[in-house]
Amino acid sequence: MSTVMKPPAGCGRIAPASSELRAGVEQMRLPDPLGFGTLMAPIMALAYYRDGAWETPRLTALEPLQLAPHAQALHYGQAIFEGMKAYRNLGALFQSPALLFRPYDHASRFNRSAQRLGMPRIDEEVFVETLEQLVAHLDKLVPERLAQSLYLRPAMFGITDHLSVTPSTEYCFVVVATPSDAFFTTPIKAWIERRYSRAGAGGTGNVKAAGNYAASFAAAAPLREQGFHQLLWLDANSRTHLEEFTAMNVFVRWGETLLTPPLSDTILPGITRDSLLALAGPLGLAMQERPIAIDALVEAIGGGADIEVFGCGTGAVIASVEALGDESGLRLPLPAPSVAPLLRKSLLEIHHGLAPAPKGWQWPVGTRKQP
Numbered sequence: 001m002s003t004v005m006k007p008p009a010g011c012g013r014i015a016p017a018s019s020e021l022r023a024g025v026e027q028m029r030l031p032d033p034l035g036f037g038t039l040m041a042p043i044m045a046l047a048y049y050r051d052g053a054w055e056t057p058r059l060t061a062l063e064p065l066q067l068a069p070h071a072q073a074l075h076y077g078q079a080i081f082e083g084m085k086a087y088r089n090l091g092a093l094f095q096s097p098a099l100l101f102r103p104y105d106h107a108s109r110f111n112r113s114a115q116r117l118g119m120p121r122i123d124e125e126v127f128v129e130t131l132e133q134l135v136a137h138l139d140k141l142v143p144e145r146l147a148q149s150l151y152l153r154p155a156m157f158g159i160t161d162h163l164s165v166t167p168s169t170e171y172c173f174v175v176v177a178t179p180s181d182a183f184f185t186t187p188i189k190a191w192i193e194r195r196y197s198r199a200g201a202g203g204t205g206n207v208k209a210a211g212n213y214a215a216s217f218a219a220a221a222p223l224r225e226q227g228f229h230q231l232l233w234l235d236a237n238s239r240t241h242l243e244e245f246t247a248m249n250v251f252v253r254w255g256e257t258l259l260t261p262p263l264s265d266t267i268l269p270g271i272t273r274d275s276l277l278a279l280a281g282p283l284g285l286a287m288q289e290r291p292i293a294i295d296a297l298v299e300a301i302g303g304g305a306d307i308e309v310f311g312c313g314t315g316a317v318i319a320s321v322e323a324l325g326d327e328s329g330l331r332l333p334l335p336a337p338s339v340a341p342l343l344r345k346s347l348l349e350i351h352h353g354l355a356p357a358p359k360g361w362q363w364p365v366g367t368r369k370q371p
């Protein structure tokens with residue numbers, strides 16, 4: 001689509017980008033393949049929180065931020081983020097050229113993350129308006145193909161320059177964007193992580209705290225050389241039950257039943273996970289949220305049971321697992337998936353406006369009513 005979107009009506013609260021920046025976007029060409037997170041859009045959204053209030057976000061050039069070396073987030077990790085996407089509208093259900101997927105659910109999870117780390121809330125209307133304005137400015141960078149998207153990364157971090165172990169009093173809110181392919185475009189190999197843990201009871205596992213991800217790096221780095229793509233975390237207490245992948249929730253199709261671990265304070269409540277729970281019924285699958293024992297799963301797969309394993313998340317959409325491995329030398333191939341491709345197709349059709357979805361899932365950019 002080559003038309004330049006006008007800023008959404010009623011988004012007057014968000015200061016637009018300069019005409020030079022807009023012109024720069026218009027001159028950009030998308031590479032093929034896109035990859036994930038490599039080409040950054042030249043415009044970002046930015047707002048600061050000072051004296052107890054957020055300023056109005058503005059759209060500005062993507063450039064380094066000034067941060068004191070003793071800024072709070074750098075030392076104590078007061079930093080959160082969201083991962084969400086704007087998809088090219090390929091259907092006739094909506095007029096808008098681009099659709100955000102469940103933006104208010106991302107906004108409310110962002111605020112739950114903020115609350116857990118002692119950070120200020122951001123008005124959910126402002127959060128969504130900011131994303132809409134950014135996407136409207138970057139319409140040229142919303143890719144056209146199914147499963148491609150303009151990936152959006154809202155983040156908030158404490159910037160107060162003090163070393164006392166107390167919450168920051170000043171914060172920065174940014175949204176950067178990158179035109180991307182799905183994070184995984186082929187099946188993945190997952191490593192059953194039996195040594196390290198991702199999250200403990202009462203911790204920050206159920207929010208998108210930046211430190212949750214840093215805590216996975218030591219475990220993941222050596223595995224990448226061996227061809228593994230994601231860790232499959234087990235519960236921290238007994239290391240016997242599945243929790244989730246590095247950046248995806250986990251599903252297991254066991255015969256005709258689709259299983260996923262129940263949410264707890266150690267599992268991120270994925271918006272894709274929640275969407276799949278709603279989509280599985282119409283595909284004729286029984287759904288169960290229940291604990292899944294790793295030993296029983298490995299034994300059943302090894303014994304030839306009709307099982308598939310997949311991960312789901314905004315970045316990946318749905319990624320089938322083709323093999324499981326672990327430190328004992330286990331290297332367990334899985335049979336070709338049957339249900340994951342169907343769920344992926346259903347979800348992508350919704351993402352791209354080709355199929356209807358529950359209210360609030362498809363958010364047409366640029367059609368906001370005056371607040």
Ligand SMILES: Cc1ncc(COP(=O)(O)O)c(C=O)c1O
Binds near residue numbers: 083246247249271
């Ligand atoms: C640890 C973790 N679990 C699950 C998910 C999936 O969440 P969502 O579907 O909301 O992207 C993500 C990705 O955001 C994640 O980082």
